Amino acid sequence: MSANRIRGQVYVLGDNIDTDQIIPAQYLNLVPTIPEEYEKLGSYALCGVLDAPPYVPQGRTKTPYAIIVAGRNFGCGSSREHAPIAIGAAGGRAVVAESYARIFFRNCVATGELYPLETATRLVGEFVTGDEAEIDLDASTITNLRTGAVMALAPLGDARPVIDAGGLFEYARRTGMIASTAHPDVREAVPVNRVVED
Template sequence: MAATQTPVPLFTVRSSSQVFHCPARTHPLHFASNFSKFAKASLSLRQSRIKNLTTPRATPSSSSPPTTFHGQCYVLGDNIDTDQIIPAEHLTLVPSNPNEYRKLGSFSFSGLPTSLYPIPFIQPGTDSTQYPIIIAGANFGCGSSREHAPVALGAAGVRAVVAESYARIFFRNSVATGEVYPIELEQEGVNKQCTTGDIVTVDLERNVFINHTKGKEFVLKPIGDAGPVIDAGGIFAYARKTGMISSVV
């Protein structure tokens, strides 16, 4: 009897026998530089399954993708895990349902300890945030591999996360869902030089992060080939856009 092949996990990028890890501090661009090989191996899925993975936010836009994000920032420390981003009890919410997608956003960062973060990320009675940019330390998005973490942030209105480094699976899920831009800083300790409510700009063309309130500018690592995947609205939208899978739903 022939051996049964184990399917390739959705967010594992494989080419021949080599596994490409993404991102962490040393290899932030490997995800999309090998994306075409990954797509051919992993996107041969039934169209109904592909449709179920689409969220209301993660859809391709006919207009040019944004290159800058501007607004108030919300500042976090190191090792912010996915249970702090979206607690496990809210994982029953289905992102493909618009009402539940918005509700998912309303619970983002509800797992943060109020003793450390007394300013609520979501104001009571609302389902979106006034902080479109997150500034964090090292190892952002560690913990369990829940796809709901970047989805909840996107649903709340977050456009970009700027951190020292990321847990690999959070970075992959951010790119795959197209919900937020996970951007790495070149230097450490930037979050300690920012305060929640500071007015900031993330410029993806110049690869700079500007804190207008503090009058400081910091260098960002280029997001590279992962950018077009996020621009398109996620991994499946990108695959349809580039002809890797059928665009007929």
């Protein structure tokens, strides 16, 4: 999903959006590596959120909102990788939040499904759901195209090339950390200390 700019509609959420709201546990019988179940996970993305318009419209599998703007501690709770995958499968491309729960952030990077971008200030009040926005990853900014306001994001640092590559394994292969084709000998390749956790 390598790109410098991400443009799309914004979906605004508050603090402590937990993984049960992102993908309720009743849907964890779906296995993300099975293509039709990956799509299905997308259709349920954020369906557990209280008091918000649906992220994915009824009867659809894709969201009109490429960008989520939220408050503190986004993705708290479970380690379920289904959470960033559900948002990514629905067509979400980036989350802009004040802070993230550790495992969710790491899962975003490892899967390459979503850019988890941090802000130094609270941006929830700067957007309403449906605003058009543009993220510039090189410049580390988000612009509200309705108001014209340009706001700073924290640089993603070493996590960005991993997401650009499409996740941990693809990144590891491109950088020679592991063999370029699937092979049992892969375990003999000692990974170099490049990828940065959380």
